[in-house]
Amino acid sequence: MRSVWRKPGDYGSSKSAGDLTTSARSVYRCLDMKILVIGGGGREHALVWKLRQSPSVEKIWCAPGNGGISDEAECVRVDSKEGLKDVVALASLATLLGADLTVVGPELPLVSGIADEFAQRGLALFGPSKAAAQLEGSKIFAKEFLKRHNIPTARTYGIYDSADTAAAALANLTWPTVIKADGLCAGKGVLVARNQNEAAAFVERAMRKREFGEGGAHVLMEEALEGEELSLIVITDGESTAPMAPARDHKRIFDGDQGPNTGGMGAYSTDDLLPPEIATRINGEIIQPSIRGMSSDGRPYRGFLYFGLMLTASGPKVLEFNCRMGDPEAQAIIYRMDFDLASVLASCAAGQLDTKAIRWSPAPSVCVVMASQGYPGDPQIGQSITGIKDAEALPDTKVFHAGTKKEGNIYYTTSGRVLGVTSSAPNLSVAVSNCYQAVHKIRFAGAQFRSDIAHRALVGQGSAAGD
Numbered sequence: 001m002r003s004v005w006r007k008p009g010d011y012g013s014s015k016s017a018g019d020l021t022t023s024a025r026s027v028y029r030c031l032d033m034k035i036l037v038i039g040g041g042g043r044e045h046a047l048v049w050k051l052r053q054s055p056s057v058e059k060i061w062c063a064p065g066n067g068g069i070s071d072e073a074e075c076v077r078v079d080s081k082e083g084l085k086d087v088v089a090l091a092s093l094a095t096l097l098g099a100d101l102t103v104v105g106p107e108l109p110l111v112s113g114i115a116d117e118f119a120q121r122g123l124a125l126f127g128p129s130k131a132a133a134q135l136e137g138s139k140i141f142a143k144e145f146l147k148r149h150n151i152p153t154a155r156t157y158g159i160y161d162s163a164d165t166a167a168a169a170l171a172n173l174t175w176p177t178v179i180k181a182d183g184l185c186a187g188k189g190v191l192v193a194r195n196q197n198e199a200a201a202f203v204e205r206a207m208r209k210r211e212f213g214e215g216g217a218h219v220l221m222e223e224a225l226e227g228e229e230l231s232l233i234v235i236t237d238g239e240s241t242a243p244m245a246p247a248r249d250h251k252r253i254f255d256g257d258q259g260p261n262t263g264g265m266g267a268y269s270t271d272d273l274l275p276p277e278i279a280t281r282i283n284g285e286i287i288q289p290s291i292r293g294m295s296s297d298g299r300p301y302r303g304f305l306y307f308g309l310m311l312t313a314s315g316p317k318v319l320e321f322n323c324r325m326g327d328p329e330a331q332a333i334i335y336r337m338d339f340d341l342a343s344v345l346a347s348c349a350a351g352q353l354d355t356k357a358i359r360w361s362p363a364p365s366v367c368v369v370m371a372s373q374g375y376p377g378d379p380q381i382g383q384s385i386t387g388i389k390d391a392e393a394l395p396d397t398k399v400f401h402a403g404t405k406k407e408g409n410i411y412y413t414t415s416g417r418v419l420g421v422t423s424s425a426p427n428l429s430v431a432v433s434n435c436y437q438a439v440h441k442i443r444f445a446g447a448q449f450r451s452d453i454a455h456r457a458l459v460g461q462g463s464a465a466g467d
Helices: 022-028 042-051 087-097 107-111 114-120 139-148 163-172 196-208 276-296 329-335 341-349 388-392 428-439 455-460
Strands: 033-039 057-064 101-104 156-160 177-181 190-193 219-223 228-236 241-243 252-254 258-261 266-269 303-312 315-322 365-371 397-401 404-407 410-413 417-424
Touching (some): 033 087, 057 087, 101 341, 139 156, 139 219, 139 276, 139 315, 163 196, 177 196, 190 196, 228 276, 241 276, 266 428, 276 303, 329 365, 329 417, 388 428, 397 428, 428 455
Parallel strands (some): 033 101
Antiparallel strands (some): 177 190, 266 365, 365 417, 397 417
């Protein structure tokens, strides 16, 4: 292991996930890194793809990975019935592999305390502690945090721990109203209810039928904000903070934002999403108070922090936090990265984030999700996929796998969201056109996708989205 970046006297040891470990400091100063990526979706494929480009990386594993990831990293099993929730098994895996750095993609292991387990073992990991990850693990915690630190957000109508009291409260609300299940719900625990009947049905599903498990044991009701949504993700070591490229996702299954919510059907990233004056306001009123607030609350935050924002007439307001990169926002954002991601994540894990090292391509990017028939309800899986190589032959296009397995040389669908077809170009219109050309080269039975990703932005530019 060769040393770089070393500064005398800045190494120490700690057993707290919020402090620096000896291992984290060591990986910050080493080349030939061996990296373990946790997760198996489209976001993790994008992370693996970008990390693999770093000259400082020798080896990448992904647990559990997927069919597309297996082409770019060694996929390894998580030897536990609890899967990614078993943070002890994941830490043991990192130890067995000899990983210099572990990068966590999804929220479940973060909320389950993987950073704390790794810190106790002196293992370097990029991601927040269990206490800090409560910003995503509990929407009620996040709302109370926002109110406590005077960070702009929607007005709260009430918090309920029983279906009866929640149902009774609906009679006194104005519509539309936002209802949120408190815990993790795979991106499906929020409803913008247009009327009392829709809200009552959601309460029934979440609190009585427990469709979201314990995530629906409590619900939060708040005002529905009007404006344009924006996804803004920052990387932070608890003190220094750098924004990622802005993005906007498309949650509903059908064109025109119709149908039920999904984990995300597409996203695009362009600097036009975030004018400088709005960026300055978001940083001053939301981002910096959030980072300072977590530190003052004894929950210093280190990792990716996702701000789901609504740009209202009265200013930007927080809709939600995620303790990781969004998906499919990650695919669009990572495609625009013009820096060594491995080195940046290693430095951040060591508490020494170099914000000047983070640069972005000015070219916009677009990600269109191809999903299985029946998604998001009961997706049909096991379909063979063709045309991926033809799609990737198009200019500046990459197909990120979200739910696939590979048998021989053939990919098969394994989940609702299957692929995230991503393209970049000098302008958004060309990026969209290239992306949909790639989408149409890919085939699997029952494939569905939205044909209007970034359409509203193109209409605003005086252009129309082609498919």
